[in-house]
Amino acid sequence: MSWTRYAAPQRFYPLAGRAVPWFAGLALLLTVVGLVIGLLIAPTDHQQGEAYRIIFVHVPAAWMSMIVYLVMAFWAAVGLIFNTRLASMLAVALAPTGAWMTFLALWTGALWGKPTWGTWWVWDARLTSELILLFLYIGFMSLHASIDDERRADRAAAVLALVGVVNVPIIYFSVKWWNTLHQGASVSLTKAPSMATTMLAGMLIMALAFWMYCIAVALARTRVIILEREHGTRWARQLLGNS
């Protein structure tokens, strides 16, 4: 027995079913802790006042928008190269979650930009490349939906996802490579964080909460996609018949 055993949708389905409640529970718990720290305990920022509290949802959503894309592209590539159906299903299941994370990053960014920069939107490198990320997710989903044959749709969408990977480092390094209105990274592996400890703790806990949420909802969606695609098989019919 090895991990490849779970590449079979039939075996992955119950495994994912057991995992979803754990990730969802963790997401809920971390969200409560993160919100208590972010909204009640963390001090007021001396420059931005209370407006800075948007960071507790903005940064997690922005991080996940990029991480989900990389994971999606990884599974799309696995599906393309090894012709494994489950990998492609995972990629397809991740796309809407990534698109929503990107939307939330842009939305909360606009609501943060207005009071701090005086504008909802500017066409600078960070904001524009994040908007392109949203278009890449939408393109991936539209292309997949436009092709009837599922395996052909998987392959075409995978190529698009892989081409789009180049955008992720552009988003991440945009604040370094270009002169942008967007502030630089608040957290990096090489420097001490430029924020108070409670602020940092709240932000990291919220980021973890978003991470757990994305795993839970993507796995739940993968289970639905498995049944949609496999409903002609005997095991899926039995499951659907009993539900």
Next chain:
Amino acid sequence: MNWNSVGEFLAMGGYGLYVWGSFGMCALVLAGECWGVAQRRKALRELPLDDADDRNELNERPLHEA
């Protein structure tokens, strides 16, 4: 604790619209996404199951290929 009253908490130092507009949209989107997955799962019941009986036991190809 930074807040002396609920009103002060909701006002967010004058940035209430921006802060709650952000947190509110996140809550709405995450709840909406979960609802969407649950709806899609419910829709699985509408998938054709009646063709099942006339299929050979050894034939496990998906219906749309059969």
